Amino acid sequence: MPDAQELESYIRRKFAENVGLTESELFAEDLTLAALITRSERMTNSVDLMEAFARTSNGLRKDFGLRVRLPALSLDTPVSKVLAVFMGEVTNPERKSA
């Protein structure tokens, strides 16, 4: 089982890949979800945003057997908060996939 640092690194990388921005673009400025949609050429609406997070969640299940539910967050939420929720989910032993 990977440690928390490896999982965080994986989630950061997958967020960036799935939204079509670099990790530094995403996290250095700690973009809000609204800013992220505006900045990304790949995304135009909340369907695209949820799909990007869902793909990250599905990657965690496929690669590590970990279940992550998507949080309901407003568009003024910074991406660091989404990362924190994902980390809370993957480090919660009850969320481990059967």
Added chain:
Amino acid sequence: MGLGHDLQAISELEAARGLREPDVFFTAAELAHFERAVDPLQSLAAGFSAKEALFKALPAVDGWFWTDAELVHDARHAPRFRFHGTLAAHLAREGLQVAVSLSHSGGFVSTVVIVTRAPSP
């Protein structure tokens, strides 16, 4: 009282494969219901739209997940939400009830959600 409305283009859900994995955005039961529908993509879009409208209608509630609000249908196929987890606890504590109405036409789904105080027992 809270009011939320959402208008969703059905075609926007076409490429959303990641959202079709269970217990991520939708529960397994919701996804099974969409698949059984006459038009599964339209049904999926309705489920997405219903949750967006609910989010707009609710007061700020911290720490809930999209799977906490499960869209179900009664014997007459009328939609309603079944709540779980943090969101269910919040609504019960605050004495709130939720009504949802869905409609689709011309490639779009429209949803209205109203949150009101539950009548005192």
